[in-house]
Every structure is written in structure tokens, then in C-alpha cells.
Amino acid sequence: MTVSRDPASPAGPAHMPDGAAPGPADPAEVLAKLGRSWTWVLGSAVATLVPGILILVWPEETLHVVAVLLGLYLLVTGAFRFVEAFARDDHGERLPGLLLAVLYVLGGVLCLRNPLQTIAALSLIVGIVWVVSGILTLYTALAARDLPHRGFVLGIAVIGIVAGIVVLALPSESARALTRLLGLWLVLLGLAEVALALAWRAALRRAGIAGSHDPARTG
Numbered sequence: 001m002t003v004s005r006d007p008a009s010p011a012g013p014a015h016m017p018d019g020a021a022p023g024p025a026d027p028a029e030v031l032a033k034l035g036r037s038w039t040w041v042l043g044s045a046v047a048t049l050v051p052g053i054l055i056l057v058w059p060e061e062t063l064h065v066v067a068v069l070l071g072l073y074l075l076v077t078g079a080f081r082f083v084e085a086f087a088r089d090d091h092g093e094r095l096p097g098l099l100l101a102v103l104y105v106l107g108g109v110l111c112l113r114n115p116l117q118t119i120a121a122l123s124l125i126v127g128i129v130w131v132v133s134g135i136l137t138l139y140t141a142l143a144a145r146d147l148p149h150r151g152f153v154l155g156i157a158v159i160g161i162v163a164g165i166v167v168l169a170l171p172s173e174s175a176r177a178l179t180r181l182l183g184l185w186l187v188l189l190g191l192a193e194v195a196l197a198l199a200w201r202a203a204l205r206r207a208g209i210a211g212s213h214d215p216a217r218t219g
Contacts (some may be wrong), residue, residue: 038201039197043080071108072108126182152195
């Protein structure tokens with residue numbers, strides 16, 4: 001999970017000299033503004049929570065359904081990670097976020113490409129994604145010393161690493177047990193991201209710019 005370095009950093013269009021009208025919006029700036037919005041962070045949390053809840057509520061569903069849910073979760077999360085990467089002001093700090101986006105999309109494609117594969121194969125894909133994602137998020141949190149709510153980001157990174165290790169380390173004799181485990185970890189990760197989204201909203205409100213970073217309140 002990536003958030004902008006400074007809640008008070010301006011996100012609106014730059015004023016042109018001599019009253020000239022501003023040109024077309026820079027796509028990178030549009031993505032950066034969207035990625036800084038707390039509602040975007042909350043959307044990422046919902047994209048993680050919903051598949052986890054569905055897997056826990058319907059553990060008897062076929063492996064095909066589980067594979068589709070996991071594949072869609074990874075693809076949608078990859079899209080969120082791509083946008084969130086642009087919330088970083090330093091272009092060099094965007095690289096971990098972009099790598100995360102590619103990793104999630106690749107994992108989603110692998111899940112959807114063969115939805116009839118075993119639960120062990122699905123666990124392997126998701127476990128690797130979680131471990132690598134957690135490591136990259138941990139690196140981002142430690143490298144960016146002025147990152148807001150560092151504790152929340154570090155917590156999400158640790159949860160992701162632990163979730164990936166547990167899923168990869170457990171034996172695959174019980175498909176139902178692994179399915180429940182995947183659902184449980186998705187719910188825990190989603191709840192952690194909800195906490196981060198609410199903390200980010202509080203930071204924006206303290207800075208007095210909640211409206212300017214919230215696309216839902218623009219026109």
C-alpha cells in the first residue's frame with residue numbers, strides 16, 4: 001500500500017502565467033491525485049475484503065469459483081497498486097509500487113488462465129504474491145522516512161509477509177482448510193487497509209484538504 005508523502009502537498013492544476021488557460025491535464029498528475037485520495041485506499045481495501053468474505057461464507061463452492069475470485073482480486077488490486085504508485089512524489093519511489101502492480105496482475109492472469117488448477121497451485125500463486133508484495137511494501141515504508149502513518153503501512157507489510165509464508169508452508173492435503181485460510185487472510189488484509197484508509201482520511205482532514213484529494217467530491 002502506497003500513500004503520498006505529504007497530505008498537504010498540492011494536487012490541483014498549476015496556475016498559468018499571464019492568465020493563460022491551463023493545458024490538458026498530465027495523466028501522471030491525475031493518477032497521483034487519485035492515488036492520494038483516502039477513498040481510493042478504501043476501495044483497495046474493499047477489493048480485498050469482498051473476495052475474502054465470499055470465500056469464507058461459501059467454502060463449499062467449487063474450485064473454479066475460488067480461482068475466479070482470487071484471480072479477480074489480484075487483477076483489481078493490481079489496478080489499485082498501479083494508481084497508488086503515482087501518489088509518490090519521487091519518481092524513483094514509484095518503482096516498488098509499479099512492480100507490485102505487475103506482480104498482482106501476473107498472479108491474477110495465472111489464476112484465471114486455468115481456473116481448474118488445484119487449491120495447492122492457487123495457494124502457491126497467492127502466497128508468492130503476498131510475500132513479495134509485503135517485502136516491497138516493507139522496503140517502501142522503511143526507505144521513505146517521511147511516510148505518513150508508517151506504522152499502518154509496516155503493519156500491512158508484515159501481515160502480507162506472514163500470510164504468504166503461512167500459506168506456502170502449510171501442507172495441501174486439505175483443500176477446504178487452505179480455502180478457509182486464504183479467505184481469512186484476505187479479510188485480515190482488507191481490515192488492515194480499511195484502518196489505513198481511515199487514518200489517511202483523518203490526516204487529510206487535519207491538513208484541511210480532504211475535499212481537494214477526494215475525486216468523489218469534484219464536480
